[in-house]
Amino acid sequence: MEKEPGRCDYCGCKVPWYAHICGPCYQKLILVRKLRGIVYDIKRQAEEEKRDSG
Numbered sequence: 001m002e003k004e005p006g007r008c009d010y011c012g013c014k015v016p017w018y019a020h021i022c023g024p025c026y027q028k029l030i031l032v033r034k035l036r037g038i039v040y041d042i043k044r045q046a047e048e049e050k051r052d053s054g
Contacts, residue, residue: 008015008022015022021029 003009004012006014006017008025009020010025010028011022013022
């Protein structure tokens, strides 16, 4: 499926010709990246605790 120029890559709403993503989708991506970082930190801490106790 080819992207239509002037449309958001994620939701399809209109964006300026030079943009690939709209503001709300950009904010959602930022939140997803923050959540991934938190999950990674939790996993790392759990592995360290497992190594230390085991």
